[in-house]
Amino acid sequence: MATLFDEIRELGVKQALIAKADDVVERVTAGMNINDIRGMLRGDEPRRPNPRLRPHADSFWLHIRPSFYHAEVTHIYPTFRLGWLSTFMFIWETITGIFLMIFYTPSPDVAFENMWEIMSNVPLGQLMRDMHRLGAEVMVLAVALHMLRTYITGSYKKPRQFTWLTGMLLLVFTLVLSFSGYLLPWDQLAYWAVTVAVSAAESHPGPAFIGKNVNLLLRGAPVIGAGGLLRFYLLHVLLLPLLTGIFIFVHYYKVVIHGHSLPPGREAIGEDTAKRVPKDERVYFLPDIMTSEMMWTALTTLGLVGGSVFFYHAVIESHADSLVTPLHVVAPWYLSWSQGWLKWIFPNPLSAFAGPLEFDSKVVVAFGIIPLLAVAFFIWPYIEVGRSRRYADRRAGLSLSMFFITFMLMSNWMGSPEFLVQATSELEVSQRLMPQEGHSILLEVPYDEWDVGTYIADEATVQAMVNAGNLHIAEALEVYIKALEDWSCTKTGHHGMADCVGYDTENGERYTNGVKDEVLVDPYAAIVIKQDQSNVRTITIEIKVDDEEDPRDFYYTRYRHEEAAYEIY
Amino acid sequence: MQVKIVITTIAFMLTMIIFGYASIREPARMETFTNAYEGRRIEWGGDIFHGNCATCHGEHGKAELCYDAEGEQIGCAGLALNNRELLCGERTPRMEAMGWLGTKEAFIGGTITAGRPWANMPTWGSDFGGSLQPYEVGYVTAYVLNWEDEELCAGPPPEPVIWPSTVPDLIAETAAGDAVNGEQLYNVAYGCAACHGDPVVDGSNAVGPWAGNFQNLDEVRVAGYTAADYMYESILEPSDYISPDCPAGPCAGPPSSMPANFGLRMSFQDMVDIMAFLNVDVSSSSGAEIVPPPAE
Numbered sequence: 004m005a006t007l008f009d010e011i012r013e014l015g016v017k018q019a020l021i022a023k024a025d026d027v028v029e030r031v032t033a034g035m036n037i038n039d040i041r042g043m044l045r046g047d048e049p050r051r052p053n054p055r056l057r058p059h060a061d062s063f064w065l066h067i068r069p070s071f072y073h074a075e076v077t078h079i080y081p082t083f084r085l086g087w088l089s090t091f092m093f094i095w096e097t098i099t100g101i102f103l104m105i106f107y108t109p110s111p112d113v114a115f116e117n118m119w120e121i122m123s124n125v126p127l128g129q130l131m132r133d134m135h136r137l138g139a140e141v142m143v144l145a146v147a148l149h150m151l152r153t154y155i156t157g158s159y160k161k162p163r164q165f166t167w168l169t170g171m172l173l174l175v176f177t178l179v180l181s182f183s184g185y186l187l188p189w190d191q192l193a194y195w196a197v198t199v200a201v202s203a204a205e206s207h208p209g210p211a212f213i214g215k216n217v218n219l220l221l222r223g224a225p226v227i228g229a230g231g232l233l234r235f236y237l238l239h240v241l242l243l244p245l246l247t248g249i250f251i252f253v254h255y256y257k258v259v260i261h262g263h264s265l266p267p268g269r270e271a272i273g274e275d276t277a278k279r280v281p282k283d284e285r286v287y288f289l290p291d292i293m294t295s296e297m298m299w300t301a302l303t304t305l306g307l308v309g310g311s312v313f314f315y316h317a318v319i320e321s322h323a324d325s326l327v328t329p330l331h332v333v334a335p336w337y338l339s340w341s342q343g344w345l346k347w348i349f350p351n352p353l354s355a356f357a358g359p360l361e362f363d364s365k366v367v368v369a370f371g372i373i374p375l376l377a378v379a380f381f382i383w384p385y386i387e388v389g390r391s392r393r394y395a396d397r398r399a400g401l402s403l404s405m406f407f408i409t410f411m412l413m414s415n416w417m418g419s420p421e422f423l424v425q426a427t428s429e430l431e432v433s434q435r436l437m438p439q440e441g442h443s444i445l446l447e448v449p450y451d452e453w454d455v456g457t458y459i460a461d462e463a464t465v466q467a468m469v470n471a472g473n474l475h476i477a478e479a480l481e482v483y484i485k486a487l488e489d490w491s492c493t494k495t496g497h498h499g500m501a502d503c504v505g506y507d508t509e510n511g512e513r514y515t516n517g518v519k520d521e522v523l524v525d526p527y528a529a530i531v532i533k534q535d536q537s538n539v540r541t542i543t544i545e546i547k548v549d550d551e552e553d554p555r556d557f558y559y560t561r562y563r564h565e566e567a568a569y570e571i572y
Numbered sequence: 573m574q575v576k577i578v579i580t581t582i583a584f585m586l587t588m589i590i591f592g593y594a595s596i597r598e599p600a601r602m603e604t605f606t607n608a609y610e611g612r613r614i615e616w617g618g619d620i621f622h623g624n625c626a627t628c629h630g631e632h633g634k635a636e637l638c639y640d641a642e643g644e645q646i647g648c649a650g651l652a653l654n655n656r657e658l659l660c661g662e663r664t665p666r667m668e669a670m671g672w673l674g675t676k677e678a679f680i681g682g683t684i685t686a687g688r689p690w691a692n693m694p695t696w697g698s699d700f701g702g703s704l705q706p707y708e709v710g711y712v713t714a715y716v717l718n719w720e721d722e723e724l725c726a727g728p729p730p731e732p733v734i735w736p737s738t739v740p741d742l743i744a745e746t747a748a749g750d751a752v753n754g755e756q757l758y759n760v761a762y763g764c765a766a767c768h769g770d771p772v773v774d775g776s777n778a779v780g781p782w783a784g785n786f787q788n789l790d791e792v793r794v795a796g797y798t799a800a801d802y803m804y805e806s807i808l809e810p811s812d813y814i815s816p817d818c819p820a821g822p823c824a825g826p827p828s829s830m831p832a833n834f835g836l837r838m839s840f841q842d843m844v845d846i847m848a849f850l851n852v853d854v855s856s857s858s859g860a861e862i863v864p865p866p867a868e
Contacts, residue, residue: 044573044577046573046574112706112707115707116707119605119609122605122609123602123605123606123608123609124602124606126595126598126602127591127594127595127598129601129605130594290573291573294573294576294577294580295576297576297577297580298576298577298579298580298583300580301579301580301581301583301584301587302579302583304583304584304587305583305584305586305587305590308587308590308591309586309587309590312590312593312594321612321616322616322707322708535618535632536614536618536715536718536719536721537721537722537723538611538718538721539614539615539618539718541618560622561615561619562614562615562616562618562619563615564610564611564612564614564615565611566604566607566608566610566611567608567611567612567615568604568605568607568608568611571604572605572608
C-alpha cells in the first residue's frame with residue numbers, strides 16, 4: 004500500500020491529506036467517510052451500498068443498536084423514550100460520579116468533611132453533587148416508569164420475556180445503586196436510613212447465625228463503621244455499575260434481536276412483526292434516530308444542569324452518630340413503601356392452634372412480601388402467557404397494575420411519619436418547626452431578622468412581624484400556630500383549637516382533640532432567642548401547659564451561627 | 573431532522589451559558605459555604621459544650637453559671653474559658669508555662685481529648701476512652717475559640733488589679749469578713765469546693781489540699797507566714813509555693829494546677845469573706861510582704 008509520502012508525491016500535500024483524513028474517518032466510523040457523514044446530516048439519500056448500515060455490522064458501539072426502527076415506534080408513544088432515558092441517566096451518573104470520586108475518601112474519619120469540602124472548596128463541586136443526586140432520583144423514576152410502560156403495552160410477552168427479566172434485574176440494580184450511594188456522605192440521614200434497611204437481615208426467620216452473618220457481611224462490623232462504609236462504597240462505585248453496565252448490554256442486545264414491539268393495536272393478535280418492517284416504514288438509525296437521541300441528550304442535559312443550578316440541592320445533615328437516632332428516620336421516597344409495610348400488623352390466623360398472635364412485621368416484609376413480589380415480577384412473563392397485547396383484552400392485567408400503583412403510593416405515604424408514628428405532642432410541634440435533622444423553617448429565618456427576646460406564637464405576634472417586615476419570622480410563627488392547632492385542644496375556647504375530650508389512662512386523665520391523642524391543653528408556646536456568642540444565638544422552642552392533669556414543660560434549643568446560611572442551603 | 577439539530581445546538585448553548593453563570597458565581601458561593609460549614613461546626617460544638625462542658629465551665633464559659641442535672645446552681649469545677657488570656661492572641665500564658673509548641677487550636681483540642689486528669693478535667697477523646705469522637709472535639713474547639721471577639725480583645729490588656737502587699741493593708745481596705753457570703757463564694761461563685769472539698773469533711777478534697785485545716789497552717793508552710801499570709805499568697809500566686817498535701821501526695825507543679833487568675837476575678841472583700849468562711853484569722857498576720865508593690 005502506498006505510504007503517505009507516496010501519496011503526497013503523487014497527489015500533492017493538500018489532496019493527500021484530505022484523502023488521509025477521509026480514510027481515518029472511515030476507519031473510525033467503521034464504514035462512513037466524510038462525504039457520507041455530510042450527506043447524512045444534510046438529509047441526502049445514501050449511496051449504494053448504503054454506508055450507514057455498515058457501522059451496525061462492523062462497529063462495537065452501534066452493533067447493539069438496530070439499524071432501522073419501525074416508524075410507529077419512533078414517536079413519543081409508545082416508548083416515551085424511557086429506556087433511552089434510563090441508559091442516559093446511567094451514563095450521566097457515571098460521569099458525575101467519577102468527578103465526585105476524585106474528592107471523596109470512603110472513611111468515617113473524613114467522608115463527612117469531604118462532602119463539605121466538595122461543596123465549599125471544589126469549583127462546581129456542589130453542582131456536580133446536586134446533578135449526581137438529582138440524576139439518581141430521575142434514574143429511579145425513569146427505570147420504574149419504563150417498566151410500567153412495558154407492562155402496559157404488553158411488551159414483556161413472547162418473545163421478549165427474557166428482555167423483561169434483564170430489565171427487572173436492572174431495576175433492582177438501580178434501586179440498590181441509588182440506596183448504596185445514600186450512605187456515602189456519612190451524615191445522619193445516610194447512616195440511619197442504611198442501618199434500618201440493613202437490620203432487616205437480622206430478622207431472618209431461619210437459624211440465627213444466618214441473619215447475624217449476613218448482617219456482618221453487609222455492615223462489616225456489628226454496627227456500620229469503617230468496614231461498612233467501604234463495602235457500600237465498593238458496591239456503589241464498582242460492583243453495581245459493572246453489573247448494570249453488563250446487563251444494559253444484554254438488554255440492548257435483546258432489543259436488536261427482537262426489535263421494538265409495535266403499539267399493541269398495530270399487529271394481529273399473537274403476531275410479532277417488529278422485525279418485518281416494510282421498506283417505506285423504516286426509519287434508519289443513521290441519521291434519524293441518532294439526531295433524535297442527540298436532541299434528547301441535549302435537552303435532558305439542559306434540564307438536569309438547569310434544575311441543579313436553580314432548583315434542586317442535595318441536602319447534607321449533621322455527622323453520622325451511632326449513638327443518636329434522629330426522630331422520624333425515613334427511607335428515601337422510592338423505598339418508603341417498605342417502611343410503610345413494617346408498620347402493619349400481620350395477625351396469625353392460626354394463633355388459636357399454634358404460633359404467636361401476630362407475626363413480626365419485619366420478618367413478613369423482608370422475607371415474605373418483598374421476595375414473593377420480586378419473584379412474581381421476575382417470572383411474570385412466563386406466567387402471564389395470554390397471546391393478546393391489546394388493551395381491551397387485558398382488562399384484568401391492566402386493572403391489576405393500576406391497583407398495584409395505587410397500593411404502592413398509599414404504602415409510600417404509610418412510610419412517612421404521618422402514619423402511625425407519634426412522639427409526644429410537644430416534640431411533634433417542635434419537630435415541624437425545627438427537626439433534629441433536615442430543613443427547618445426556624446433555622447432558615449435569616450439571622451439578622453431575629454431580635455433577642457421572646458416571640459409568642461399567636462396571631463398578634465404574626466401581625467406585628469408582618470408590619471415590621473419580618474416575613475420569615477411571621478411565616479415560621481404561622482407554621483408554629485398551625486402545628487399547635489394540630490396537636491392541641493382547648494378548655495377555654497381558644498380560637499382555632501378543638502375542644503378537649505378527656506379520657507382515662509393509667510397515668511391520669513389525658514385529652515384528645517378528636518384527631519390526636521395526648522394533646523396539649525391550651526399551651527403557652529413561644530420562640531426564645533438568646534445571644535450566646537457575639538455571632539451565635541440560641542433558638543429555643545418553649546411549650547408550657549398549666550393543666551393540672553397533664554402539665555408540660557418543654558424546651559428544645561438549637562444554636563444558630565450568623566453565617567450558617569440555612570436560608571440558602 | 574434539521575429542526576432536531578437546531579434544537580440540539582440551542583440546548584447545548586443554553587447549557588453552556590448556565591455552566592458559565594454557575595462558574596462566575598462560584599467563588600462567592602464557595603466562600604459562603606466555607607463560612608457556613610465553619611458556622612455549623614461552631615453550632616454543633618455549642619450543642620456539645622452545653623450538654624457536657626457547661627456543667628463545670630459555666631453557661632458562657634465564664635465558670636460562673638453552672639447547673640446540675642436538676643437545674644440547681646452549683647459551684648463551677650472548671651476554669652473560665654471565655655477570657656482574654658485564653659482567647660486573645662496567638663499564645664496563652666498556659667501554653668507558655670507548659671512549653672506548648674503547637675497551635676492554640678491543637679492545645680485546646682489536645683486538652684479536651686486527653687483531659688487534665690490531675691485537675692478534674694476528664695479525658696473526653698474517644699481515642700483515650702472518652703465519649704467524644706475526634707470530629708466532635710474539633711466542633712467544641714471551634715465553639716470555644718469563637719468566644720474570641722473584637723470587644724473582648726480590643727485595646728491593651730486591662731490593668732492588673734493592684735492587691736495590697738500585706739494582709740493588714742488588705743484588712744484596712746475591707747469590712748469584716750462575712751462567712752455566709754464566703755460560703756457562697758467558696759462553693760458556687762469561684763467553685764473552690766470542687767478541688768479543695770468541703771471544709772468540714774476531711775478527705776473530701778478532689779484535687780488540691782483540703783480546705784478544712786488552712787487555719788492551722790501557721791509557720792508550717794513558709795517561715796514567717798501566718799495562716800492568713802499563706803492563704804493570701806496561695807490564692808493570688810498559687811505557683812509560689814507547692815503544697816505537699818494533695819490527695820495523691822505532693823501537688824503537681826510549678827506551675828500549680830490552681831488557676832492563677834483569681835486575682836483578676838475577685839474583689840478584696842471576697843478574699844476576706846472566703847478567709848472568714850474557712851476560719852482563717854486575718855488579724856493574726858505577721859505583716860509579711862506577700863504581693864510585691866508595683867515597680868515604679
